Amino acid sequence: GQQVMQIPQYQHVQEGEDFTTYCNSSTTLSNIQWYKQRPGGHPVFLIQLVKSGEVKKQKRLTFQFGEAKKNSSLHITATQTTDVGTYFCGGRGSTLGRLYFGRGTQLTVWP
């Protein structure tokens, strides 16, 4: 069945350093979504990527969808303490299919 792998599982950075999390699928994806979950909170939608090679930016966050639509990444430039949380990717095998979530990357930012 479809699997979505996410690495690393944990990342600890000093405030101001950059952070990247990677998402890989065993099969070609129709689209991929990214969510952020603060400690004790619920997932909050960040973005959806649909096109091969797509790159989207939200302030300090940069999202990429691979050319083969099997991998994606989220890069945060100059992390802040407000970036703390777990970042999940969720991939869809078909346009209307279910989301398969990765295990998430838990980001800790030291002030």
Place this chain on the structure above:
Amino acid sequence: EAGVAQSPRYKIIEKRQSVAFWCNPISGHATLYWYQQILGQGPKLLIQFQNNGVVDDSQLPKDRFSAERLKGVDSTLKIQPAKLEDSAVYLCASSLGLGGGYNEQFFGPGTRLTVL
């Protein structure tokens, strides 16, 4: 705009007991999802409704889990009987629809279930 509401927020039961969770999605959202999130893992879809019809329940353990969405609005998820491995956070989410720009999912606060 009100978000997705869930209740209860916490529930502790003993194994073999039954439990029910309630979800009220965002007004106007046709699609409703129930996820199970075990500690340290990503959410796993249990069941997905489009209005009051089931779209995907392939990963719902149907021998013990059931869910309904009467009238295409509120939904309940039931576990009977509960097992120790059911301890998790149960998240309800809703979206405007399926596909295109309509499938951004809005999650509720979740119900943390502990089975002793």
